[in-house]
Amino acid sequence: MKPALFDYVRADSLDEALDVLAAEQGDARVLAGGQSLLPMLSMRLARPRVVVDIGRIPGLDVIEAAKDVLVVPAGLRQATLLVHPGLERSHPLLAAALPWVGHAQTRARGTVCGSVAHADPSGELPLCLVALGGSVRLASKRGRRSVDAREFFTGLMSTDRREDEMIEALAFPGAKREAGYAFREFGRRHGDFAIVSVAAIVTAVAIEISVGGVNDVPARRVWPRLDGSALDDALNTLAWELDARDDIHADQRLRRDLVRSLGRSTIAEASRCLA
Amino acid sequence: MPRLRRDETTSVRFTLNGEAVSRRADPRMLLSDFLRHECGATGTHVGCEHGVCGACTIRIDGTMARACLTLAVQVEGAEIETVEGLAPEPGRLSVLQDAFRRHHALQCGFCTAGILMSLDTLFSDEPEADEVRIRDVLGGHLCRCTGYEPIVRAALDAVSRLRSGKTNV
Missing domain, CATH: 3.30.390.50 (CO dehydrogenase flavoprotein, C-terminal domain)
Structure with a gap:
């Protein structure tokens, strides 16, 4: 259970990561927390030519909260979101589901966007994103686009993400008043x-x-x-x-x-x- | 943005249990293998190699992590702590390790290193951790000998001793 050979790029900026994705024509995988990608590499279900590490890109772990929408960037770890102040009030569904995402040991490293990119059918975060009617913000050298979560997941571990795109952030709409979660x-x-x-x-x-x-x-x-x-x-x-x-x-x-x-x-x- | 080729090794510098170390790794080397084979730190065990069993749990920059779900090249500059760093000095055990011994919280010992690292991190982050939290964190580990009950007893004993200010024995 060891990964196959791959080249490794530590991106210093989002642009650099997108350059690699564009150049590799679908043969690159993005490494953030690694909690979904590493098992895929070790089991050789994924054998990319290049792994692009986005873990050192500055600012990729800063949550934006605007008009009740929680914007979760690519580097934000699941454990960090779980202790985000006020999450229980603003996003009660996420607060209830996050403790079920993997184990404490994997939540400490795993990212929210990574789990959505992996699109495991049993994943709690894809489920929450669909339930809340959230959206996936994708970036590539060609530009940016936002996809409704309900159209993003297209099958078993498959998504609408194109080969040169990466998930830049997720948008989770806040709790509606007069709704129970x-x-x-x-x-x-x-x-x-x-x-x-x-x-x-x-x-x-x-x-x-x-x-x-x-x-x-x-x-x-x-x-x-x-x-x-x-x-x-x-x-x-x-x-x-x-x-x-x-x-x-x-x-x-x-x-x-x-x-x-x-x-x-x-x-x-x-x-x-x-x- | 340096690109490390698949067949090249690079020097990875980090601190291991407080000591600065530097060893070479190629891109695909897992941190679990790096610690054991390159650093000689064989206290970290390798079980399932896909993040399920918890035997390889260590601390990276103060948080618990699976060494098998981390590439060696990712920990450049990081602070790594492993089970070798728990005992205050040779011949002495930490409060948690001593509780494990007294409560027979291990038999074959394969899973123990990872469980100790998780519980040690829990108790330093949450000194008031209760049985629910202990069982929650233990949920990330598999033990095929003990049935877990002695581990929970040892953890509860250790956390109460740590709260009352007991130091390492």
């Missing part, structure tokens, strides 16, 4: 990959539910304020619609059960937060 997850061990994770946002008129760990990309549904057996029916339909698969961690049936039960309890918790 909740996050729940089931895994074999706290910090392991989610077997099923659920984010719920409940308002006076609607339930928004987003489910991770089941499909290749986070799945989102918006329902009216269903309750009782109508909510059970909706969750059951959702559980069957999501194309759950068997793997070594859980079979389809457990995943469907978890969508129903975690869905129910997460929606209930978000409703309590609203009340």
Whole structure:
């Protein structure tokens, strides 16, 4: 389990990193915290010609908060966001989900943008970004663009990012007044990959539910304020619609059960937060 | 923006348990291998090599980190601390290490170095850490001997001794 050979570039500025990405035509990978990339390199699921280290670029770890939108730059570590002052009030969903992202030891190094770039189907941060209707800010030598999170994730560990682009920042919209937020997850061990994770946002008129760990990309549904057996029916339909698969961690049936039960309890918790 | 070629080595300078060291590494060398093979610091163990087991946990610039999820070239200029740095001097154990011994918190000892580094960091960052926090941080480690309960007991004993001002034994 050692990475294959690669060249290493320590970028001093974002421009330098983008130069390498443009020159390598898709054969370069960006290294920030390394908590997703290093396992990919060691397992040789990724064999880039060049690794571009953005860890020393000044200013890439400064959070911007403008008009309730939290702008998380490429170098910001998950552990830093977790202790960001006021996060529980401004972004209660992120505050609830972040402790589930990896382990304390990986959150200390792993970045928020890196987790989104990696786009693991069980990732909590992609799920939150989709649930909140956030956006991904991409940069390349050709310019900058912003992609809606709900269009960014295109499949299993695939995204709309083009080969010469890197995620410069993520924009997480702040909590709406008159909405309740909740996050729940089931895994074999706290910090392991989610077997099923659920984010719920409940308002006076609607339930928004987003489910991770089941499909290749986070799945989102918006329902009216269903309750009782109508909510059970909706969750059951959702559980069957999501194309759950068997793997070594859980079979389809457990995943469907978890969508129903975690869905129910997460929606209930978000409703309590609203009340 | 120097580019280090795949077959070249470069000198990586950093401090290891307070001592300045410099060793050569090529781009793909993992920090876990660098510490063991180049620096001779074999206290850091290598288990899964993809960040799951926690055996290689060390401290980089004061925060806990997986050595196997870090490239050696990334730690240029960093302060690295490993299990070798925990004991105050040869023949003496830190409060945490002593608690591990008294509570039989290890059997084969393979996972121990990483767990000690995580708990030592937790107790220095959060002197009031309770059992919930201890179990949360232990969640990042696998131990196949103890069943974890003696580790939790040792950690609770150590943190209470540290709070009451006990120094290393």
